[in-house]
Amino acid sequence: MMNAVADTQASSVGYTTADGRDIGEVILDLRNITLRFGGVEAIKDISFDIQEGEIRAIIGPNGAGKSSMLNVISGFYVPQEGEVWFRGKPRPPLKPYQVAQQGIARTFQNIALFEGMSVLDNVMTGRLGKMRRGILAQALWVGPARKEEVHNREAVERIIDFLEIQAIRKTPVSRLPYGLKKRVELARALAAEPNLLLLDEPMAGMNVEEKEDMSRFILDVNDEFGTTIALIEHDMGVVMDLSDRVVVMDYGRKIGDGTPDVVRNDQVVIDAYLGVSHD
Amino acid sequence: MPASLLYGVEVLINGLMAGVLYALVALGFVLIYKASGIFNYAQGVMALFAAMTLSGIMEGDIPFSHLINAMFGTQLHSFGWNVPAIAAILLTVVVMALLAWLVQRLVFRHLVGQEPIILFMATIGLAYFLEGIGDLMWGSEIRTLDLALPQGASLAIENATAVLGGDDFYGFFIDKLDVVATMVAAILVAALIAFSQYTKYGRAMRAVADDHQAALSVGISLNFIWVLVWTLAGIVALVAGIMWGAKSGVQFSLSLIALKALPVLMLGGFTSIPGAIVGGLIIGMGEQLFEYTIGGPFLGGATENWFAYMLALVVLIFRPQGLFGERIIERV
Numbered sequence: 001m002m003n004a005v006a007d008t009q010a011s012s013v014g015y016t017t018a019d020g021r022d023i024g025e026v027i028l029d030l031r032n033i034t035l036r037f038g039g040v041e042a043i044k045d046i047s048f049d050i051q052e053g054e055i056r057a058i059i060g061p062n063g064a065g066k067s068s069m070l071n072v073i074s075g076f077y078v079p080q081e082g083e084v085w086f087r088g089k090p091r092p093p094l095k096p097y098q099v100a101q102q103g104i105a106r107t108f109q110n111i112a113l114f115e116g117m118s119v120l121d122n123v124m125t126g127r128l129g130k131m132r133r134g135i136l137a138q139a140l141w142v143g144p145a146r147k148e149e150v151h152n153r154e155a156v157e158r159i160i161d162f163l164e165i166q167a168i169r170k171t172p173v174s175r176l177p178y179g180l181k182k183r184v185e186l187a188r189a190l191a192a193e194p195n196l197l198l199l200d201e202p203m204a205g206m207n208v209e210e211k212e213d214m215s216r217f218i219l220d221v222n223d224e225f226g227t228t229i230a231l232i233e234h235d236m237g238v239v240m241d242l243s244d245r246v247v248v249m250d251y252g253r254k255i256g257d258g259t260p261d262v263v264r265n266d267q268v269v270i271d272a273y274l275g276v277s278h279d
Numbered sequence: 280m281p282a283s284l285l286y287g288v289e290v291l292i293n294g295l296m297a298g299v300l301y302a303l304v305a306l307g308f309v310l311i312y313k314a315s316g317i318f319n320y321a322q323g324v325m326a327l328f329a330a331m332t333l334s335g336i337m338e339g340d341i342p343f344s345h346l347i348n349a350m351f352g353t354q355l356h357s358f359g360w361n362v363p364a365i366a367a368i369l370l371t372v373v374v375m376a377l378l379a380w381l382v383q384r385l386v387f388r389h390l391v392g393q394e395p396i397i398l399f400m401a402t403i404g405l406a407y408f409l410e411g412i413g414d415l416m417w418g419s420e421i422r423t424l425d426l427a428l429p430q431g432a433s434l435a436i437e438n439a440t441a442v443l444g445g446d447d448f449y450g451f452f453i454d455k456l457d458v459v460a461t462m463v464a465a466i467l468v469a470a471l472i473a474f475s476q477y478t479k480y481g482r483a484m485r486a487v488a489d490d491h492q493a494a495l496s497v498g499i500s501l502n503f504i505w506v507l508v509w510t511l512a513g514i515v516a517l518v519a520g521i522m523w524g525a526k527s528g529v530q531f532s533l534s535l536i537a538l539k540a541l542p543v544l545m546l547g548g549f550t551s552i553p554g555a556i557v558g559g560l561i562i563g564m565g566e567q568l569f570e571y572t573i574g575g576p577f578l579g580g581a582t583e584n585w586f587a588y589m590l591a592l593v594v595l596i597f598r599p600q601g602l603f604g605e606r607i608i609e610r611v
Binding site for chain 1: 477478479482483485486488489490492493494495496497498499500501
């Protein structure tokens with residue numbers, strides 16, 4: 001097999017993108033990750049990194065192991081082999097809630113919102129990690145706890161404005177259409193003011209207009225808050241437009257890694273994925 | 280107004296107040312079921328255990344004194360002091376929180392993701408364990424709970440309402456303890472609702488009740504929330520235990536009131552706090568009213584024993600999710 005994989009592992013000191021954004025050093029480094037379910041290897045010896053401030057896409061055909069990869073990063077799966085380095089230190093196996101507390105927020109492919117709660121309450125849960133007052137102060141609703149609640153409420157309102165969902169603030173999530181649910185989930189993840197934001201197919205099942213909106217929000221989030229974003233997406237056009245660097249997976253292996261231009265012209269990637277794309 | 284109608288109203292009011300106590304027990308069930316899907320059979324025993332602990336602490340009894348005496352041949356019984364009611368209640372809350380932590384740590388932590396029936400069986404085990412440990416700690420004799428709560432008929436209400444009827448009506452007979460219980464329950468429910476709506480932990484509790492995966496992804500520790508929920512259920516059990524205990528003494532039969540909460544839950548649904556309250560009130564009123572109008576005159580009385588279950592059965596036939604429970608929708 002001709003192996004012309006363009007493995008342009010970016011240097012860890014950072015780089016400047018074509019549109020002039022400065023990308024910082026490595027925030028998350030995945031080293032030789034292998035994940036098995038029984039006898040099935042979902043991820044086979046994959047390494048790549050995510051640098052501060054960039055939009056990093058993970059692409060690949062169905063069943064390539066993309067969501068598994070995201071679940072490894074967010075602590076829902078614990079890999080059998082390999083290490084996850086976060087901010088220059090190897091990370092011990094953590095529970096998902098501990099990963100979230102470290103500042104890694106995520107959304108889910110199939111939307112995991114609190115259906116019975118209002119949009120506002122859903123987004124407020126994203127700020128749980130920002131609220132420090134103890135349980136007694138909370139229960140008694142005394143001064144500092146109350147001030148904290150108000151302060152966090154303001155931060156949440158800003159995010160709600162930012163994502164243009166003011167009109168549905170008080171609506172129970174269960175009544176919202178699919179596209180808006182996706183946006184609320186993004187709002188909840190943003191409310192945590194994450195260092196790293198993981199988006200699992202943020203545009204799956206959306207129409208063109210909704211996709212454009214979501215793309216704009218992702219770019220704005222990255223631009224205005226400087227949030228590092230790793231996302232999984234199927235729509236190649238979207239991926240090529242949004243991302244700074246792309247990891248390509250196929251059958252649990254990494255078959256490409258680099259800028260959209262490099263990946264797009266890589267023969268192995270084309271054979272595995274782009275060649276059979278219907279876009 | 281004719282006297283018979285006024286007596287009917289009196290029966291209704293008394294039923295309402297009995298219903299408040301049913302609702303209190305049901306509330307404990309709902310809290311735990313919502314957050315963890317566990318039907319806590321031990322809720323009634325928790326009320327008994329809480330009441331025993333409160334009584335024991337107040338009277339300055341030494342916990343496990345029988346055991347200690349039997350092992351070491353000592354004659355310990357009491358510290359010889361009396362703890363004021365408020366301090367004793369706070370200490371009991373601490374004990375219930377500790378119990379919650381132990382239950383989560385030693386039992387349910389290891390059963391996460393198991394079938395509901397297995398979790399249910401575990402709570403049956405827990406019920407018998409708690410009953411035994413309660414006896415071991417505080418002894419098995421009937422205890423009194425003297426919190427100086429007002430008791431007996433309220434003359435004020437009786438006199439004030441006597442004017443409503445004619446010469447053969449002497450005013451509503453209402454137990455002061457029932458009035459107190461109603462007020463305490465109302466405060467407790469209001470506090471619980473405020474806690475769950477406007478605080479970080481309340482929100483986290485609702486989040487866990489709604490979706491475990493999503494809750495984890497925003498940084499909520501399920502274990503912590505479950506301990507919190509068991510603690511709250513313990514506090515609710517304590518309040519229920521105080522009220523029932525003040526009424527009929529702290530004894531084993533206290534744990535059987537949990538059975539009365541079952542029809543309340545069937546009526547109100549297992550996941551609805553307002554449902555538990557309204558369900559309790561409906562059962563309380565319904566059984567008194569049925570006894571007064573039909574049961575007593577035509578069926579030989581004592582219909583309170585089964586009326587609640589019949590009512591729940593009828594409701595279940597027409598609304599399997601209860602009156603307020605979340606709709607069960609299954610897609611084919």
